[in-house]
Structure formats: structure tokens, C-alpha cells
Amino acid sequence: MPEKATGLGPLPAFLATDGTGVVPIVTPMGDKMWLVRDHALGRLVLTDQRFSRAEATRPQAPRFNDAQPAADAMMSMDGAGHARLRRVVSGAFSTRRVAAMAPRVERLTDEYLDGLAAAGPGADLITGLATPLPLAVLCAVVGIPPEDSDVFRDRVEVLFDISASTPQEKSRRRIELVDYMGDLIEQKRRRTDDDLLTALIEAHDRGHLSLGELLTLGLTLLMAGYETTVGQIGLSVLALLSDPAALAELRGDPVLVEPAVEELLRLTPATPLSFPRVAVAPVQLGTVTVQAGEAVVVSLLHGNRDEEIWPRPEHLNTYGRDAVHLTFGHGVHRCLGAPLARLQLRIVLDRLLRRFPQLRLATGPDAVVWKSGLSIRGLVRLRVDW
Numbered sequence: 001m002p003e004k005a006t007g008l009g010p011l012p013a014f015l016a017t018d019g020t021g022v023v024p025i026v027t028p029m030g031d032k033m034w035l036v037r038d039h040a041l042g043r044l045v046l047t048d049q050r051f052s053r054a055e056a057t058r059p060q061a062p063r064f065n066d067a068q069p070a071a072d073a074m075m076s077m078d079g080a081g082h083a084r085l086r087r088v089v090s091g092a093f094s095t096r097r098v099a100a101m102a103p104r105v106e107r108l109t110d111e112y113l114d115g116l117a118a119a120g121p122g123a124d125l126i127t128g129l130a131t132p133l134p135l136a137v138l139c140a141v142v143g144i145p146p147e148d149s150d151v152f153r154d155r156v157e158v159l160f161d162i163s164a165s166t167p168q169e170k171s172r173r174r175i176e177l178v179d180y181m182g183d184l185i186e187q188k189r190r191r192t193d194d195d196l197l198t199a200l201i202e203a204h205d206r207g208h209l210s211l212g213e214l215l216t217l218g219l220t221l222l223m224a225g226y227e228t229t230v231g232q233i234g235l236s237v238l239a240l241l242s243d244p245a246a247l248a249e250l251r252g253d254p255v256l257v258e259p260a261v262e263e264l265l266r267l268t269p270a271t272p273l274s275f276p277r278v279a280v281a282p283v284q285l286g287t288v289t290v291q292a293g294e295a296v297v298v299s300l301l302h303g304n305r306d307e308e309i310w311p312r313p314e315h316l317n318t319y320g321r322d323a324v325h326l327t328f329g330h331g332v333h334r335c336l337g338a339p340l341a342r343l344q345l346r347i348v349l350d351r352l353l354r355r356f357p358q359l360r361l362a363t364g365p366d367a368v369v370w371k372s373g374l375s376i377r378g379l380v381r382l383r384v385d386w
Contacts, residue, residue, distance in 0.1 A: 008268070008301070009235075009370045009377065015272060015301060020308075022288040025297075031062035033276060033295040034288060037302035039309045039326065041285050042274075045298050047331035051277035054078045062295040064276050065375060072212050073220050075275060075333060082332065085217060088203045090336060092141060092196040098339040101137070105344055108136050109351045117355070121385040122362050126234050129348065130382070134229035137344060138222055143188065143195025151180055152222060181218050196221065225337040231270030231371075231378030232341060233348055236261070238368060238382055239268045239316065240349070241361045246316045250353060257350045259320030261342060266304045266325035267316060270377050274298040274329060300326045356386040 014025045020038040027033055036042050045051050055061060057071045069076050074085040091097065112129045119128060131153075139149050188198050197218050204214045240247055240260075250256050276297045279290045290296055303326040305313040310321055328335035335341075352359065361367055362383035369381040 009379075010372060011272070011301075015299060020302060020306060022285045022290075022296075027062065027064045029063045029065060031064075031295070033062050033064065033297050034285070034290055036285065036296060036298045038286065039303040039306035039323075042298040042300070042303040042326055043330050044285070045277060045296050046274060046326070046329055046333065048283065049078070050279055050281045050283050051296060052078050052280050053082075053275060053277055053333065055278035055280060056276045056295060058278075061278050062276065064273070064297060069220065069275070070216050072210075072216050074217060075220070075224075084208070085213065086332075086336065088200065088208055089196065089217065089221065092199065093336045093339055095339060098343055101141070101340070102343060102347065104140060105133075105137055105347050106351065108133055109347050110355075113351060113355045116384075122383050125237060125382040125384050126230075126379050127381075129352075130233040130237075130379075131230050133233070133348065134226050134344060137229075137340070138225050141196055141225075141340070142218065142222055143193055143197040144184070144222070148180070148184075152177070152226075177219055178215055181215050185214065185218075221337075224335070225340065227376045227378070228270045229337075229341050229344055231376050232265070232268070232345060234379040234382050235268035235270055235377060236264040236345060236349065237352070237384075238361075238379065239264055241359065241384070243316050246318050249318045250349070251357060254350060254353070256318045257346055257353075260316075260318040261345050261349065262320050262325070263316050263318065264345070265327045265342075266310070266321070267314075268377075269300050269304060269325075269327040271327070271375075272299065272301040272377055273375070274300060274326075275333075298326070300329075356384075358386045360385050 012028075014023070014035060022041060023035050023037065025033055025035045036045055053076055054071070057069070057076045074082060074089075077085065109129070112133055116123045116125070116128045135149050135153055136146070138144070139146060139152075144152065184197070185201060188201055192198065200209065200214055200217060203209045204211065209217065240250070246260070250260055274297055276295045278295050279292050281292050283290045285296070304310075307313055309323045324330075328338040328341075362385045364383075366381065367383040369379060371378045371380050
């Protein structure tokens with residue numbers, strides 16, 4: 001897939017172009033889809049029941065890449081099936097439960113910042129903070145023993161990449177993760193823990209989840225919240241350190257961190273595209289008629305920079321904006337983990353700027369290294385000085 005370097009880092013050619021509206025694209029799998037690059041039309045696609053997630057997982061459906069979620073995953077379902085699974089897990093990401101996690105996230109963040117300080121100027125923020133923090137937080141929420149975190153971390157990226165691994169490698173890693181989750185479920189049955197996986201086991205035992213749904217849901221929650229949050233932390237810090245005016249505003253008034261988080265989420269979404277949807281009836285999208293059976297994918301990146309919604313969309317406004325961005329999706333499939341991602345990002349930025357008031361990007365060609373071949377945007381390396 002050809003890429004074009006922009007201020008946003010490496011982007012596929014069809015995302016690196018300007019403009020809005022609905023355009024035809026050829027996916028990395030060689031299939032044809034419609035790409036929606038407009039905020040209002042994107043919201044329509046993400047909410048209109050004529051665009052089906054379930055249809056997009058069928059074998060004959062156009063595919064964006066070979067890292068598609070399983071058909072029994074929550075994000076692959078429509079209607080009542082999706083609502084049933086969402087009810088089972090929504091309590092774990094309630095405002096109250098997420099707020100109660102703040103002290104743990106603050107403690108973990110401080111520990112990783114201690115490690116950065118010990119490493120000294122030039123330390124890598126990705127390996128030292130952005131990668132281990134979301135993994136530790138998710139393991140605590142779901143109920144993965146800390147000593148097992150490497151089992152998950154070493155395998156999950158393979159499932160997200162577009163071109164860096166073969167379908168066979170993805171299949172093998174997926175089987176390994178399913179086997180691990182099955183063993184962990186059996187261990188959890190022998191004790192009572194206050195975590196999400198234990199709650200899912202109880203839901204299965206009450207007949208609310210099949211065994212396949214239990215396994216898939218546990219893995220989905222880990223995978224969806226890990227790679228995206230790793231990417232979001234790195235991208236947000238890079239954007240902030242690249243904008244001296246915005247950085248000075250946050251240093252001068254820490255209260256601005258919260259609205260700045262929303263702006264950073266808007267400007268630098270780690271997930272540039274929605275999951276594909278397939279039309280189950282003809283739908284008019286702007287000047288284009290999407291026929292039944294055709295697939296549509298929304299560019300969250302373009303939707304978040306729609307000039308009709310956000311004047312000067314490239315500008316990082318630390319005071320925030322009124323309009324709602326699309327980074328966490330929209331409608332019934334809106335990301336359940338959004339409150340937890342926001343919490344981590346807010347705490348990271350606040351603690352990072354307080355701990356290192358002179359924080360800046362390191363110099364040199366290898367200070368910022370972008371990931372390639374992933375459906376999630378992010379950095380391999382982000383070296384910082386102070």
C-alpha cells in the first residue's frame with residue numbers, strides 16, 4: 001500500500017489526500033469500498049441501520065485487511081445481539097468505575113515516570129510509558145495476572161497489522177491467545193475476583209453468553225483498548241511537543257489539560273478508520289448512491305478535520321471545541337472504553353508536564369519513528385529530553 005509522509009506521519013495514499021465527501025478506494029486486500037471523508041456523512045454511516053457491521057464480516061463481503069474481528073465479536077454484531085453483549089460489559093466502563101481507577105493509573109504513571117527519569121534525557125517515551133501503562137491498566141480491569149502480560153503483548157500487534165505478517169501468522173497468534181484465555185477462565189472459576197473477566201464468566205454461567213462469546217469478548221476488550229491507547233498516548237505527546245504555543249498554555253494552566261485531551265483526540269486519532277460496514281439497501285451519501293452489498297468505511301481522520309465543523313481544523317485549541325469528534329466512533333458502536341482512554345491520557349499529560357516542566361523532543365533522525373503496516377497509527381519510538 002503506497003504511503004505519503006505528512007505532518008500526521010505516514011498515511012495510506014487515500015488518507016493523505018485533501019478534501020471531503022465520498023470517494024471510491026481500493027483496499028489493501030484489493031477490494032473496492034467507499035471512503036467517507038465528511039463529518040456529517042460519517043456520523044450517518046455510523047448510526048444508520050442500513051449499514052451493517054454483521055454483513056461486513058461475511059466471507060463474501062469486501063474486506064479492508066485480514067485483521068478483521070471475529071463474527072461473534074461485539075463490534076461485528078448488529079441490533080439485539082450487539083445490545084446484549086454491550087449490556088454485559090458496560091458496567092465495567094461506567095463513569096463511577098473508571099473514576100475509581102484514577103489512583104491506580106496515577107500510581108502506575110508515576111512509577112513509569114520514575115523509570116524515565118532514571119534512564120535520563122533521551123529516554124524513549126513509548127517503551128518507558130506509552131506501552132506499559134495501557135497494558136497494566138487493562139490487565140487490572142479485565143483480570144489478567146501481571147506476570148502474564150507479556151503473553152498478550154507479544155501476540156496482539158500481529159493481529160492489528162495490515163502487511164507486516166501473514167494470515168497464517170495471525171491465525172497462529174489468535175489461537176494462542178484463545179488458548180491462553182480458555183486456561184485463564186478455568187483458573188478464574190476456582191476463585192472469586194473483582195474483575196471484568198470474572199463478571200463475564202458469571203454472565204456465561206447464567207446463560208447470557210456462549211463460551212465462544214465469552215472467549216471472544218475477553219480478548220476483544222483487551223485488544224481494542226491496548227494498541228489504540230498506546231498509539232494515542234504517543235501521538236498526543238508528539239503533537240503537543242510539536243506545538244510550542246499549546247505546550248506553553250498547558251504549562252501555564254494545568255486546568256487546560258482536560259479540554260486539550262479532546263483536541264488531541266480529534267487531531268491525532270490512533271484509529272484513522274472505522275470498521276467497514278456493508279449496505280443492506282441503497283443509501284444516498286452526498287452525491288453518491290451506495291448500493292446494497294457495497295462496503296463503506298469512514299475516515300475518522302478526515303471527519304475530525306472537517307472545516308465545516310471546525311474552523312482552522314489543523315489548529316490545536318487547548319481550550320477545546322464545541323463539536324464532538326469521531327475518534328471513539330458514534331452511535332451504538334461508540335467505543336465503550338472511551339472514558340478509560342480519556343482518563344489515562346489526561347493523567348499522563350498532567351503528570352508528564354508536572355514531572356518534566358522542560359520536556360521537549362530529542363534531536364536526531366531516530367527521535368521519532370513511526371509504526372508501519374498497522375491499522376492503528378502509532379510510534380515505535382519517541383525520544384524526549386528535559
